[in-house]
Amino acid sequence: MSEVIATNQTILVVGGGISGMTAALEAAECGKQVLLVEKNPTVGGRVSQLYKYFPKLCHPKCGLEINLRRMKANRNLRLMTLTEVTAVEGEAGNYSVTLKTSPRYVNDNCTACGACADAVEAEFDDEHNYGLMKRKGAWLPFNQAYPFRYVLDPRIIGTPDADKAKAACKYDAIDLDMQEEETTITVGAIVWATGWRPYDAGKIQPYGYDRFDNVITSVELERMMDPHGPTGGKILRPSDGKEAKDVAFIQCAGSRDKNHLKHCSRICCMASLKQATYLPEQYGEDYKGTIYYIDIRAIDRLDDFYQNIQKDPNIKFVKSKVASITEDKETGNPVLHGVDTEGYHRYSNPHDLVVLAIGMEPSVPADGFPMEVVINEEGFVELDEKNGAFFAAGCSSDALDVNRAVQSGTASALRAIQVVNRVAGAEG
Numbered sequence: 489m490s491e492v493i494a495t496n497q498t499i500l501v502v503g504g505g506i507s508g509m510t511a512a513l514e515a516a517e518c519g520k521q522v523l524l525v526e527k528n529p530t531v532g533g534r535v536s537q538l539y540k541y542f543p544k545l546c547h548p549k550c551g552l553e554i555n556l557r558r559m560k561a562n563r564n565l566r567l568m569t570l571t572e573v574t575a576v577e578g579e580a581g582n583y584s585v586t587l588k589t590s591p592r593y594v595n596d597n598c599t600a601c602g603a604c605a606d607a608v609e610a611e612f613d614d615e616h617n618y619g620l621m622k623r624k625g626a627w628l629p630f631n632q633a634y635p636f637r638y639v640l641d642p643r644i645i646g647t648p649d650a651d652k653a654k655a656a657c658k659y660d661a662i663d664l665d666m667q668e669e670e671t672t673i674t675v676g677a678i679v680w681a682t683g684w685r686p687y688d689a690g691k692i693q694p695y696g697y698d699r700f701d702n703v704i705t706s707v708e709l710e711r712m713m714d715p716h717g718p719t720g721g722k723i724l725r726p727s728d729g730k731e732a733k734d735v736a737f738i739q740c741a742g743s744r745d746k747n748h749l750k751h752c753s754r755i756c757c758m759a760s761l762k763q764a765t766y767l768p769e770q771y772g773e774d775y776k777g778t779i780y781y782i783d784i785r786a787i788d789r790l791d792d793f794y795q796n797i798q799k800d801p802n803i804k805f806v807k808s809k810v811a812s813i814t815e816d817k818e819t820g821n822p823v824l825h826g827v828d829t830e831g832y833h834r835y836s837n838p839h840d841l842v843v844l845a846i847g848m849e850p851s852v853p854a855d856g857f858p859m860e861v862v863i864n865e866e867g868f869v870e871l872d873e874k875n876g877a878f879f880a881a882g883c884s885s886d887a888l889d890v891n892r893a894v895q896s897g898t899a900s901a902l903r904a905i906q907v908v909n910r911v912a913g914a915e916g
């Protein structure tokens with residue numbers, strides 16, 4: 489790894505999702521020196537795992553491509569992947585930050601030809617597809633990964649697979665001697681953009697996510713829709729591979745619930761409305777969607793999107809918090825039980841497939857921060873003077889959609905710029 493040059497004029501951005509990329513680009517395009525660190529082998533974050541964006545129903549790939557082009561063109565921005573912050577000391581305008589970089593075992597000679605992956609036998613759960621499919625022990629995280637370079641899984645190092653990967657590489661790109669590295673740098677301000685993770689659906693015991701094959705999560709449905717994903721772009725029932733034409737969406741799965749996440753994750757209503765449009769995309773007119781909801785939270789321009797979906801005669805809305813799910817053993821259908829609060833009648837409704845609109849929680853747990861930080865009850869970072877020049881962006885500050893995550897990335901970049909400008913002014 490070449491020497492990392494950073495000073496108290498440098499802005500450190502932690503997390504290379506859409507909000508971290510935005511913060512890093514905005515600051516770098518203002519002429520500031522920016523170091524962007526990402527713990528995964530590629531930037532992109534969770535939007536790279538989405539099939540389409542509400543409300544426009546465009547593909548996230550376009551936005552990602554534009555940001556990658558801006559990143560490649562900007563000399564003020566330096567990216568370190570496979571890197572995490574382990575310690576922060578100091579104060580606003582002068583932080584000493586310790587970084588830990590894990591080995592990729594692949595250097596920048598890599599042309600992404602894929603010969604290493606062909607040579608390797610070991611397979612592991614594919615993180616990009618939430619474990620719905622396997623990937624090789626040498627792999628490219630996804631087809632828009634940046635850097636566009638393979639990675640060797642540390643679990644194959646020291647096994648014959650690692651030697652096979654090295655032997656298969658014509659470009660001398662595999663370096664099995666790479667080691668974990670620790671670097672200490674000085675920066676003036678920190679933008680913390682570590683994002684969110686899906687709430688663990690297995691904890692919502694009455695919905696049987698761990699017991700019933702045909703109960704999946706909203707993030708898994710996004711992966712199913714990807715033509716390069718686990719089902720080749722088809723909505724298939726995990727139990728038998730049949731097309732799922734009658735799909736139920738359960739809102740607030742783990743959100744607004746004192747036993748799980750107390751907060752409203754804000755995007756789940758819109759995500760399910762969006763996913764309801766995936767059904768006609770697949771099946772023409774031969775589909776049924778049912779959305780079980782407490783209340784639909786779609787405000788401003790998002791309300792138009794909601795109203796359009798309501799006009800679809802194949803999509804039904806049931807105002808009810810689903811109490812439990814059982815399984816019809818014969819058909820494999822999940823059966824939803826509850827009370828429809830409009831009319832107060834009990835139902836037991838079978839569907840081909842159930843999608844849990846799972847809540848979003850901060851990806852970094854309360855005890856996972858490298859310095860003392862003021863967080864709220866839900867674990868999101870507060871905008872608080874006590875945090876000095878440590879500014880949260882995107883979903884590390886709240887459950888946000890992409891639009892708001894980008895705005896928050898820009899706002900954090902501006903705050904960080906003000907700090908390093910003050911430092912520059914004070915030093916004359």
Ligand SMILES: Cc1cc2nc3c(=O)[nH]c(=O)nc-3n(C[C@H](O)[C@H](O)[C@H](O)COP(=O)(O)OP(=O)(O)OC[C@H]3O[C@@H](n4cnc5c(N)ncnc54)[C@H](O)[C@@H]3O)c2cc1C
Binds near residue numbers: 502506759851882884
């Ligand atoms: C089912 C579903 C569908 C959705 N669909 C839409 C949609 O259609 N439209 C829309 O606007 N929004 C949608 N969203 C919301 C969208 O996913 C978020 O707004 C977006 O991901 C926020 O980006 P972010 O950069 O804040 O966080 P993330 O995307 O989570 O990015 C965080 C980045 O930080 C990295 N990171 C984490 N921890 C560390 C660490 N310790 N050190 C270094 N790096 C770290 C991660 O690897 C990741 O790259 C959806 C959400 C869900 C659950």
